[in-house]
Amino acid sequence: MKKIGILGTGIVGQTLASKFITLGFDVVMGTRNVAEKLSSTARDVYGNPPFRQWHDSNSTVKLGTFKETAATCDILLNATQGLNSVSVLKLSDAKNLKGKILVDISNPLDFSMGMPPSLLPELSNSNSLGEEIQKTFPDLKVVKTLNTMWCGLMVNPTLVKGGDHTVFICGNDSEAKKEVITILKLFGWEEINILDLGDISASRGTEMYLPLWLRILGAKKSGEFNIKINA
Amino acid sequence: MKKIGILGTGIVGQTLASKFITLGFDVVMGTRNVAEKLSSTARDVYGNPPFRQWHDSNSTVKLGTFKETAATCDILLNATQGLNSVSVLKLSDAKNLKGKILVDISNPLDFSMGMPPSLLPELSNSNSLGEEIQKTFPDLKVVKTLNTMWCGLMVNPTLVKGGDHTVFICGNDSEAKKEVITILKLFGWEEINILDLGDISASRGTEMYLPLWLRILGAKKSGEFNIKINA
Numbered sequence: 393m394k395k396i397g398i399l400g401t402g403i404v405g406q407t408l409a410s411k412f413i414t415l416g417f418d419v420v421m422g423t424r425n426v427a428e429k430l431s432s433t434a435r436d437v438y439g440n441p442p443f444r445q446w447h448d449s450n451s452t453v454k455l456g457t458f459k460e461t462a463a464t465c466d467i468l469l470n471a472t473q474g475l476n477s478v479s480v481l482k483l484s485d486a487k488n489l490k491g492k493i494l495v496d497i498s499n500p501l502d503f504s505m506g507m508p509p510s511l512l513p514e515l516s517n518s519n520s521l522g523e524e525i526q527k528t529f530p531d532l533k534v535v536k537t538l539n540t541m542w543c544g545l546m547v548n549p550t551l552v553k554g555g556d557h558t559v560f561i562c563g564n565d566s567e568a569k570k571e572v573i574t575i576l577k578l579f580g581w582e583e584i585n586i587l588d589l590g591d592i593s594a595s596r597g598t599e600m601y602l603p604l605w606l607r608i609l610g611a612k613k614s615g616e617f618n619i620k621i622n623a
Numbered sequence: 624m625k626k627i628g629i630l631g632t633g634i635v636g637q638t639l640a641s642k643f644i645t646l647g648f649d650v651v652m653g654t655r656n657v658a659e660k661l662s663s664t665a666r667d668v669y670g671n672p673p674f675r676q677w678h679d680s681n682s683t684v685k686l687g688t689f690k691e692t693a694a695t696c697d698i699l700l701n702a703t704q705g706l707n708s709v710s711v712l713k714l715s716d717a718k719n720l721k722g723k724i725l726v727d728i729s730n731p732l733d734f735s736m737g738m739p740p741s742l743l744p745e746l747s748n749s750n751s752l753g754e755e756i757q758k759t760f761p762d763l764k765v766v767k768t769l770n771t772m773w774c775g776l777m778v779n780p781t782l783v784k785g786g787d788h789t790v791f792i793c794g795n796d797s798e799a800k801k802e803v804i805t806i807l808k809l810f811g812w813e814e815i816n817i818l819d820l821g822d823i824s825a826s827r828g829t830e831m832y833l834p835l836w837l838r839i840l841g842a843k844k845s846g847e848f849n850i851k852i853n854a
Binding site for chain 2: 505510513516517518553556557558560562587588590594596597598600602603604605606607608610611612614616617618619620621622623
């Protein structure tokens with residue numbers, strides 16, 4: 393069974409890690425400073441409980457530095473804040489990324505202009521986070537997916553309409569996309585609801601959907617929704 | 624019955640005009656130069672037939688300058704290219720816009736960077752076309768809607784899944800939104816599928832969905848699709 397490395401220990405990373413553990417995978421979570429992360433009692437910026445509280449009930453998940461996580465795992469998932477993703481991957485070291493799949497779930501949200509957030513100008517419209525990661529690490533197989541919904545739905549699509557809604561996927565490497573589709577199916581996604589948008593430049597599309605997602609969230613007052621492409 | 628003024632004579636304007644005529648409205652379409660528009664035999668940038676070919680079979684639609692259209696109509700629809708919308712509205716003259724509803728259907732697409740188009744940087748992310756129009760003409764009641772789909776679906780939602788998909792609406796004036804919702808219902812939209820996203824700043828969300836829409840179009844090879852919010 394392949395070893396899963398999740399970069400980022402926030403609520404998205406935790407949700408993914410719990411699911412992979414349930415599915416029987418070995419999981420390592422990457423963080424900047426392991427000792428600090430395990431001892432911290434602070435809530436995160438969204439008001440979520442400290443990491444160690446989650447880790448107490450998910451203790452089979454190992455914690456490592458970004459570099460250790462990248463070096464020891466077969467498939468990586470980027471669940472860091474979009475603003476930090478490229479620098480985190482640099483800390484992971486390009487030689488540890490070579491030939492590996494990175495499932496990029498992050499969005500380049502910019503909270504500096506107030507709420508709801510906009511996108512980082514340098515990572516939107518004529519660029520995207522998915523493309524920027526791919527350009528920076530040409531030997532990494534970046535597959536963008538799952539970034540268009542609340543994390544609870546990513547790993548449990550049946551929460552909404554029995555799973556009848558759409559998840560997008562894009563990336564330059566067809567074999568890598570196939571492998572990620574296998575993971576999506578383990579999460580509960582049906583083939584018919586997985587829409588391949590082509591190469592990694594389609595990240596521009598899925599990331600730029602976030603401002604609409606945030607406003608639907610505002611109208612619905614709940615993250616338990618997703619879009620379905622009806623045709 | 625209120626008189627409908629459509630700014631723009633392209634395929635979106637034509638589709639809306641035909642529908643309003645079928646519904647029994649008086650329709651005026653606004654253009655830069657009436658004589659030129661009626662005599663031109665050129666196809667538009669998308670390869671659509673010249674306006675006069677459509678007008679021959681829709682001859683009850685009157686043609687006027689932008690200024691005449693704005694001056695004589697009760698409800699206006701912006702179906703111009705987003706790049707030109709503000710300058711077209713300036714040609715219409717602010718005093719002709721005062722207190723009127725403008726249904727803004729356009730998107731600030733930027734074709735200068737190649738295909739698929741991106742958004743005009745100055746009208747996206749921290750701004751939008753809907754907001755820019757509202758800021759430029761504070762006495763106009765801008766209601767953004769219908770800009771997230773192919774024009775055929777705007778006026779005939781039942782083409783897809785019996786109409787079971789979502790149209791967004793936003794704007795600062797609640798009464799104006801109510802009036803536009805009445806029009807959406809005449810077009811065939813059901814109340815349950817009309818989602819009010821709040822004030823005009825939500826235009827940022829619906830316009831920034833376009834890059835994703837364009838990629839779904841690329842994957843589906845047909846504009847006959849729309850998103851449904853499943854919750």
